[in-house]
Amino acid sequence: MSVDRENAVQPILQVRDLKMHFPVREGLLLRASKFNKAVDGVSFSIAPGETLGLVGESGCGKSTLGRCITRLYQPTEGQILFQGQDITRLPARTLKPIRRDIQMIFQDPMESLNSRHTVGEILEEPLVVQSMGDGASRRKRVVDLLDLVGLPARSVTRYPFEFSGGQRQRIGIARAIALNPKLIVCDEPVSALDVSIQSQILNLLIDLQQELKLSYLFIAHDLAVVKHISDRIAIMYLGKIVETGPGESVYLNPQHPYTKSLISAIPVPDPHHKTQRIVLHGDVPSPINPPSGCSFHTRCPQATERCSQQMPVLEHHASCHEHVTAACHHI
Amino acid sequence: MTDPILQIKNLITEFDTDEGRVRAVDDVTFSVNAGETLGIVGESGCGKSVTAQSIMRLLPQPMGQIVGGQILFQGQDLVSLTLDQMHKIRGAKIGMVFQEPMTALNPVHTIGRQLAEVMLLHKKITKQEALRLSVEMLDKVGIPSPDIRMAEYPHQLSGGMRQRVVIAMALACQPQLLIADEPTTALDVTIQAQILELIAELQRDMGMAVILITHDLGVIAETSRDVVVMYAGKVAEKGTVTDVFDKPSHPYTRGLLASIPRLDTPPKAKLAIIPGMVPGLLDLPKGCRFENRCAFRTDECVQVQPPMESISASHELACLRWRELPAVDSRSGVTA
Ligand SMILES: Nc1ncnc2c1ncn2[C@@H]1O[C@H](COP(=O)(O)OP(=O)(O)OP(=O)(O)O)[C@@H](O)[C@H]1O
Numbered sequence: 001m002s003v004d005r006e007n008a009v010q011p012i013l014q015v016r017d018l019k020m021h022f023p024v025r026e027g028l029l030l031r032a033s034k035f036n037k038a039v040d041g042v043s044f045s046i047a048p049g050e051t052l053g054l055v056g057e058s059g060c061g062k063s064t065l066g067r068c069i070t071r072l073y074q075p076t077e078g079q080i081l082f083q084g085q086d087i088t089r090l091p092a093r094t095l096k097p098i099r100r101d102i103q104m105i106f107q108d109p110m111e112s113l114n115s116r117h118t119v120g121e122i123l124e125e126p127l128v129v130q131s132m133g134d135g136a137s138r139r140k141r142v143v144d145l146l147d148l149v150g151l152p153a154r155s156v157t158r159y160p161f162e163f164s165g166g167q168r169q170r171i172g173i174a175r176a177i178a179l180n181p182k183l184i185v186c187d188e189p190v191s192a193l194d195v196s197i198q199s200q201i202l203n204l205l206i207d208l209q210q211e212l213k214l215s216y217l218f219i220a221h222d223l224a225v226v227k228h229i230s231d232r233i234a235i236m237y238l239g240k241i242v243e244t245g246p247g248e249s250v251y252l253n254p255q256h257p258y259t260k261s262l263i264s265a266i267p268v269p270d271p272h273h274k275t276q277r278i279v280l281h282g283d284v285p286s287p288i289n290p291p292s293g294c295s296f297h298t299r300c301p302q303a304t305e306r307c308s309q310q311m312p313v314l315e316h317h318a319s320c321h322e323h324v325t326a327a328c329h330h331i
Numbered sequence: 332m333t334d335p336i337l338q339i340k341n342l343i344t345e346f347d348t349d350e351g352r353v354r355a356v357d358d359v360t361f362s363v364n365a366g367e368t369l370g371i372v373g374e375s376g377c378g379k380s381v382t383a384q385s386i387m388r389l390l391p392q393p394m395g396q397i398v399g400g401q402i403l404f405q406g407q408d409l410v411s412l413t414l415d416q417m418h419k420i421r422g423a424k425i426g427m428v429f430q431e432p433m434t435a436l437n438p439v440h441t442i443g444r445q446l447a448e449v450m451l452l453h454k455k456i457t458k459q460e461a462l463r464l465s466v467e468m469l470d471k472v473g474i475p476s477p478d479i480r481m482a483e484y485p486h487q488l489s490g491g492m493r494q495r496v497v498i499a500m501a502l503a504c505q506p507q508l509l510i511a512d513e514p515t516t517a518l519d520v521t522i523q524a525q526i527l528e529l530i531a532e533l534q535r536d537m538g539m540a541v542i543l544i545t546h547d548l549g550v551i552a553e554t555s556r557d558v559v560v561m562y563a564g565k566v567a568e569k570g571t572v573t574d575v576f577d578k579p580s581h582p583y584t585r586g587l588l589a590s591i592p593r594l595d596t597p598p599k600a601k602l603a604i605i606p607g608m609v610p611g612l613l614d615l616p617k618g619c620r621f622e623n624r625c626a627f628r629t630d631e632c633v634q635v636q637p638p639m640e641s642i643s644a645s646h647e648l649a650c651l652r653w654r655e656l657p658a659v660d661s662r663s664g665v666t667a
Pocket residue numbers: 161162163164165166167192193194346347348353355373374375376377378379380381382391394395430612
């Protein structure tokens with residue numbers, strides 16, 4: 001099930017058969033009789049300096065996976081290895097240095113930025129927590145960070161609500177890079193930005209990566225963006241990875257039927273272009289009640305009897321590009 | 332059905348801040364027809380959301396004020412309405428999808444309660460009916476197990492699910508005008524297509540007009556008839572989608588189209604950018620707002636604010652030099 005590449009270098013991150021099941025409380029007694037299997041057996045690894053792009057249907061578990069890796073959630077099962085060290089169950093005390101090395105850029109900046117603090121305080125906080133530098137050097141660092149993400153120095157005295165959505169997202173990015181981390185989980189980091197700032201931020205993330213050998217887990221819905229920044233792409237569906245491979249091949253030659261429908265639905269910025277979308281029919285399954293067999297079979301145009309009974313394994317197929325893996329019975 | 336349902340004329344919106352008054356929206360004019368979609372794009376911070384908040388009269392109080400212009404909705408000027416009158420229009424006649432779903436959702440109430448409340452507020456139905464319609468609406472926006480989700484709180488939903496809940500709330504009362512601020516940014520392309528189709532369906536069936544604010548120029552190209560390009564509080568260029576995408580004429584629009592990563596750009600190659608930064612609202616330039624980043628700037632651009640001029644019956648822009656600019660490759664916005 002591993003999607004590791006043949007790679008002599010020790011991966012910065014290895015995720016093994018990770019599961020995150022949330023209890024679903026129902027009825028008068030609010031007993032947890034069911035589970036929301038948000039992440040259900042995910043394995044992959046990321047090399048130093050590498051970007052793994054993660055794409056998938058809304059609600060398929062991408063943010064949850066990111067929150068497990070940054071240890072905001074305690075995974076139900078499986079292992080997370082950071083630079084070879086198992087951090088899955090490390091207590092908060094021993095986690096502190098790792099909290100510096102693994103950062104996250106959050107999807108909804110409104111949710112992650114404390115609205116009672118000024119931008120200066122928000123950006124200085126991680127530096128204080130990790131006792132980096134004195135007051136003056138920290139304040140200089142804050143101004144440098146703002147400059148890096150294209151915000152004026154006078155922003156330090158202002159509050160998050162005084163900014164536009166895209167400006168707030170850049171504050172989140174500045175906070176994530178404040179401590180020179182080794183791995184950043186980027187959860188939709190640029191979807192709130194207009195394309196000209198998006199391209200500045202993508203260029204910035206790529207530059208930082210080259211300078212600092214940063215690794216990214218890059219979650220996004222914009223496939224052109226993901227393809228641009230990623231070395232490899234993983235496609236997720238209902239808690240599982242269904243396809244992985246180099247960006248080019250996932251795009252030009254998608255293998256899994258879900259990947260095919262995704263690629264076909266990309267809107268093209270040209271009013272004369274007629275998109276030939278593969279429209280999915282059938283029930284959108286729920287992670288609370290996942291279908292038997294292949295979880296995509298309820299909507300898959302190619303599904304057969306076997307698909308509803310037997311779960312396909314994520315593996316390499318002889319007919320595919322050498323670094324591609326896919327979980328489908330019909331390849 | 333080509334009567335404008337909404338006409339915005341010379342809208343000016345300002346904020347009081349600790350450092351003085353800032354003008355976030357400056358002399359913005361555009362209109363939307365019933366049954367049609369108008370897209371708004373522009374630099375982050377250029378005033379798109381503030382324009383939407385102005386139409387809804389939901390500017391943060393007391394800092395935010397409409398200081399000039401008109402917002403004519405079905406001929407009635409919303410700027411002059413009392414808050415009570417506005418309250419009746421909001422939700423019932425004009426629906427709004429907010430950019431960050433968490434700003435529109437109450438973290439301590441369940442999804443079901445929040446949806447049902449919106450319906451009860453504007454429709455004469457029983458609580459039972461409201462709950463049933465809420466489940467139906469969640470199902471329509473593609474949320475699986477909608478009945479179970481009704482009992483959940485916003486933090487238990489994924490980003491895209493929250494966004495769809497907010498869309499369901501805005502569509503619940505079948506408004507005549509929908510203002511959608513980045514409604515699909517948190518959605519994958521297949522669900523995005525599904526939501527856009529749902530909106531298109533309501534447009535066909537009920538003649539709903541839509542203002543779609545989005546950074547995704549692909550979405551604009553697929554859904555909108557007209558597009559407004561904003562920069563630093565002002566309209567830089569507007570026209571039909573074909574006008575603007577085929578003949579991007581303002582240097583900012585061209586820069587925007589050129590910065591889109593395309594499927595055929597090589598991985599990790601440097602993307603085209605528009606050099607420099609948008610001027611802050613506290614230190615806006617005297618002349619053209621784009622002047623400090625524009626490759627075609629002259630002394631006149633620094634001194635004089637460009638007026639809106641017509642290129643054709645449906646295509647307008649604010650640039651002193653548009654007649655002299657080199658032709659562009661219409662597909663990428665790149666200067667040929
Ligand atoms: N409450 C406020 N107080 C002061 N300034 C504000 C306030 N709200 C918005 N602004 C300013 O008004 C300008 C326009 O903001 P707006 O939210 O409309 O931008 P936007 O075009 O929607 O950007 P984005 O694409 O990033 O969402 C920004 O410069 C912002 O800093």
